[in-house]
Amino acid sequence: MKLIRELVSRQVEAIKARIAELANVDVGNDPASRSYKQSEIATEALNLKYELAIANKRLMRPTGRKEAKERDRHVAEIDIANRTSVVAAFVERLEAEGDYRQARLWRQHALTIPEQIYREKGLL
Structure with a gap:
């Protein structure tokens, strides 16, 4: 830093x-x-x-590790919420089209979103 x-x-x-x-x-x-x-x-x-x-x-920008980590976690939570809402909308569209298999797979994928984002941000 x-x-x-x-x-x-x-x-x-x-x-x-x-x-x-x-x-x-x-x-x-x-x-x-x-x-x-x-x-x-x-x-x-x-x-x-x-x-x-x-x-x-x-x-x-904040120079302390604690402030930076808090900011990174806050940004990660916003990203999680955004990505989860996008996947949820996509699942709804798939179900409306009758593609239940893909909808199930995307719902399962949505469960891994928080871990993915934390890894992307280097927080894990």
């Missing part, structure tokens, strides 16, 4: 440096009258600001 924070911090510094470089370039005020190069520079600056916001959010 510490390594990731360090890498993201470096990324933030690199982005800030490039934004500072681009701030010295005249891109004009009217987007319609910009040259191709000016348009690309303006787009790069906008994209860098977006990337900077994302990187700053990554730095603000």
Whole structure:
């Protein structure tokens, strides 16, 4: 976790440096009258600001293992609920079509969804 924070911090510094470089370039005020190069520079600056916001959010994430585990479990429970509801709707459709064998198999599969998601998230 510490390594990731360090890498993201470096990324933030690199982005800030490039934004500072681009701030010295005249891109004009009217987007319609910009040259191709000016348009690309303006787009790069906008994209860098977006990337900077994302990187700053990554730095603000909880750093403690306990908070991260709680967040991961919460996300896993939401995924379980979503996937289970999708399977339930699919089972209803299969039963409406008269495909009871597939409906039974999918109901059995639904029982394994929580374990699958916890394994996907690395919580088991």
